[in-house]
Amino acid sequence: MCTSRRELSGEFACYFPFLEKSARFLASLGLTLDVALEDKTIVNAAVARLQRALARQFPKVKRCLDKPEEEAAAARLALYMAASTKNVYILRKFADFESKYFRFLLRRIPSVQNPSCLVEIAYDLSIVAKPTAEIAPGLINLFYPMAVRWSAYLKYAPQDPHWAMINRPVVRGWVAVARNEFERILEEAYRHRMLKIAEESELAVGKVATVVDLSQFKAERYTPIEKRSSGGSNPPCMTAIMNALKAGEGVPHTARFAIAAYLVKRGWDVDQIVDLFRTAPDFNEKITRYQVQHIAGQAGGRKEYSVPSCETMATWGLCVARCGVKNPLQYGVVKKSN
Amino acid sequence: MIIEVFFRNFYRNSARLQVDNVETREFAFQTFRGGFVRHKSFKTVDELAKFLVEKTPKHLYHSSARYRNPSEEVMDNKGWLGADLVFDIDGDHLNTEACRGVEIITIKCLEDAREEANKLIDTLRQELALEPSRVAFSGHRGFHIYVSESEVLTLGQRERRELVNFLKAVGFEREHFVKRHGRRSVVIYEEEPTGSLLRIKKGVEDARYLRIEVDEVVTQDVHRLMRVPGSLNGKTGLVAVPLTVRDLDSGVEQILKRAVAFDKGYLKFLFHKPAKGEVLFEELEVARGSVKTLPTQVAVYLELQGYGKILD
Ligand code: SF4
Numbered sequence: 001m002c003t004s005r006r007e008l009s010g011e012f013a014c015y016f017p018f019l020e021k022s023a024r025f026l027a028s029l030g031l032t033l034d035v036a037l038e039d040k041t042i043v044n045a046a047v048a049r050l051q052r053a054l055a056r057q058f059p060k061v062k063r064c065l066d067k068p069e070e071e072a073a074a075a076r077l078a079l080y081m082a083a084s085t086k087n088v089y090i091l092r093k094f095a096d097f098e099s100k101y102f103r104f105l106l107r108r109i110p111s112v113q114n115p116s117c118l119v120e121i122a123y124d125l126s127i128v129a130k131p132t133a134e135i136a137p138g139l140i141n142l143f144y145p146m147a148v149r150w151s152a153y154l155k156y157a158p159q160d161p162h163w164a165m166i167n168r169p170v171v172r173g174w175v176a177v178a179r180n181e182f183e184r185i186l187e188e189a190y191r192h193r194m195l196k197i198a199e200e201s202e203l204a205v206g207k208v209a210t211v212v213d214l215s216q217f218k219a220e221r222y223t224p225i226e227k228r229s230s231g232g233s234n235p236p237c238m239t240a241i242m243n244a245l246k247a248g249e250g251v252p253h254t255a256r257f258a259i260a261a262y263l264v265k266r267g268w269d270v271d272q273i274v275d276l277f278r279t280a281p282d283f284n285e286k287i288t289r290y291q292v293q294h295i296a297g298q299a300g301g302r303k304e305y306s307v308p309s310c311e312t313m314a315t316w317g318l319c320v321a322r323c324g325v326k327n328p329l330q331y332g333v334v335k336k337s338n
Numbered sequence: 339m340i341i342e343v344f345f346r347n348f349y350r351n352s353a354r355l356q357v358d359n360v361e362t363r364e365f366a367f368q369t370f371r372g373g374f375v376r377h378k379s380f381k382t383v384d385e386l387a388k389f390l391v392e393k394t395p396k397h398l399y400h401s402s403a404r405y406r407n408p409s410e411e412v413m414d415n416k417g418w419l420g421a422d423l424v425f426d427i428d429g430d431h432l433n434t435e436a437c438r439g440v441e442i443i444t445i446k447c448l449e450d451a452r453e454e455a456n457k458l459i460d461t462l463r464q465e466l467a468l469e470p471s472r473v474a475f476s477g478h479r480g481f482h483i484y485v486s487e488s489e490v491l492t493l494g495q496r497e498r499r500e501l502v503n504f505l506k507a508v509g510f511e512r513e514h515f516v517k518r519h520g521r522r523s524v525v526i527y528e529e530e531p532t533g534s535l536l537r538i539k540k541g542v543e544d545a546r547y548l549r550i551e552v553d554e555v556v557t558q559d560v561h562r563l564m565r566v567p568g569s570l571n572g573k574t575g576l577v578a579v580p581l582t583v584r585d586l587d588s589g590v591e592q593i594l595k596r597a598v599a600f601d602k603g604y605l606k607f608l609f610h611k612p613a614k615g616e617v618l619f620e621e622l623e624v625a626r627g628s629v630k631t632l633p634t635q636v637a638v639y640l641e642l643q644g645y646g647k648i649l650d
Contacts, residue, residue, distance in 0.1 A: 136530065136532060136533075138529075138530050139517075139519065139524065139526060139529050139530050140526060140530050140532075140535075142519070143517050143526065149489070150466055150501075151489050151490070151493060151497070154493070154496075154497040154500045154501060155493075155497055159496070159500075161509045164500075164503060164504070164508065164509035164510070165500060165501075165503070165504040166503070166504050166507045166508070166509060166510045166534065166538075167509065167510065167511055167514040167515075168514075168534075169526065169527075169530075169532075169533060169534060169535050170465045170466070170504070170533050170534035171464075171465065171532050171533030171534070171535075172464065172465070172466075172467045172533060173465075173466055173467030173468075315503065315508050315509065317496065317499050317500075
């Protein structure tokens with residue numbers, strides 16, 4: 001389906017504008033950056049797309065039926081705009097949101113549903129994949145219908161105990177995953193792709209800056225939290241997580257859990273902690289608040305979670321120094337007594 | 339020091355180094371005087387071999403990484419091109435009966451390390467479709483295994499750490515494999531034990547099968563310095579012999595015999611501390627202060643291990 005000529009259409013490029021194939025398609029139509037920048041409608045559509053993403057709203061799907069080529073070009077232009085603001089937070093937020101939208105479409109566009117089409121989209125994102133049926137036809141295939149190379153899995157699967165590779169069938173170089181997990185891996189690869197395009201297109205990014213008024217794009221920038229009474233210095237692992245959050249970087253779930261549990265014990269209240277997460281590219285106030293309340297024992301199981309031990313932190317890849325304590329909470333204490 | 343002379347003769351007459359992509363690797367060595375020199379590079383193995391005769395290091399290492407400019411001193415200027423995926427299996431880290439608390443190499447503990455290395459190689463093949471490019475005895479208590487297929491070269495530290503977790507089965511949870519199939523509940527690894535599921539199936543019955551005891555620090559480091567296969571280990575005087583995967587099929591005695599570099603003659607040895615047990619096929623029970631005539635290799639080994647001094 002994906003390969004048929006009809007599919008290689010404006011519509012496909014519009015749904016998945018950051019794939020190689022879409023870029024080639026636009027180039028073949030002569031829709032280069034210079035052309036797009038000359039075209040008021042495309043510039044406006046790009047501004048709208050970026051604004052919507054920053055406001056956490058999906059683009060309008062209908063536009064892919066009306067003016068697919070224009071919208072596809074606008075999406076790419078929007079990425080250059082995000083990059084040229086030089087505000088990493090805007091860029092990350094845009095990439096994050098667009099890749100979520102990508103996953104949303106992967107599930108909904110009828111013509112990309114068959115496995116060979118998904119494999120092709122994966123390939124475009126430099127992920128070698130195949131239907132599991134080709135390597136393990138039985139029950140494994142039934143529950144884990146898609147397979148990716150282990151190296152791609154390690155690169156793109158979320159860093160989270162749930163995703164530990166040992167908890168998936170791994171057969172002769174292939175990791176078999178459920179369909180929704182496969183989509184999640186592609187989403188991450190798509191996000192990487194977008195950041196890579198932004199990074200590698202310095203020239204285009206510079207051009208955009210001279211044409212578009214960038215001051216219109218606002219994203220809550222992080223206002224540093226004043227030093228709070230935390231009784232002693234924070235251990236390096238927690239400082240690292242806080243810094244990553246402040247820089248607006250994507251932070252794995254394990255790290256979010258660890259920092260929240262730690263700050264609860266250090267006497268921060270839920271509001272303060274929620275504020276800390278505000279800069280995360282995928283911040284959602286309602287969900288975050290609930291999760292923090294949960295960790296603090298104010299919701300859900302009503303049990304206050306303990307701070308993961310240094311050993312656990314290490315297996316999650318979050319231990320950044322060997323401080324010689326057993327739990328990050330002991331950090332300040334031990335240091336003082338020395 | 340007489341040992342340095344032995345080492346020099348070895349590098350002059352019988353060394354067989356096994357290094358690939360020599361021009362892209364950083365070399366480092368420890369001298370007999372205790373200094374540590376880094377950031378050396380060589381265009382060819384011959385050039386390296388010549389250097390060894392002139393400088394004769396106690397330990398010789400090369401980077402698992404490949405660099406554009408391996409002799410640059412600042413890491414950022416080296417131009418990292420990728421790194422072999424390396425595994426270190428050391429009897430020291432094995433919690434088996436034969437290895438717990440061993441000080442001197444024993445055949446039994448080394449056997450356990452060999453078994454672990456075989457387990458690793460099987461896993462690499464069956465689960466990840468990877469083939470070792472180099473295998474070597476470490477010259478002490480274990481084995482080094484290198485993989486250098488293009489798929490692994492550019493893996494970052496994070497991915498390597500996740501790979502170690504996979505090999506060590508960190509975070510394994512049975513529930514992930516329990517699924518509803520029609521009316522019944524099935525355990526996938528029981529029904530279709532293939533690839534990693536075979537390891538899990540066996541591992542659930544006997545925990546020893548589940549984990550592979552590789553040294554995680556070594557594998558996840560993308561700038562690691564590894565002992566050069568074919569060089570002498572300055573802690574033992576044994577050769578870090580390059581091996582084939584098939585060499586690991588037979589017992590370690592064969593490997594140890596090949597690792598002995600100084601097999602001619604006898605030397606007088608003064609013990610500064612008591613020694614008891616088997617050392618390189620030689621049964622010992624000696625008190626502090628005694629002098630014994632020992633096969634050259636045993637005397638070299640004991641001096642390097644700090645048991646006393648060769649009297650020349
Ligand atoms: S040792 Fe503990 S406190 Fe220190 S960085 Fe690691 S996890 Fe944090």
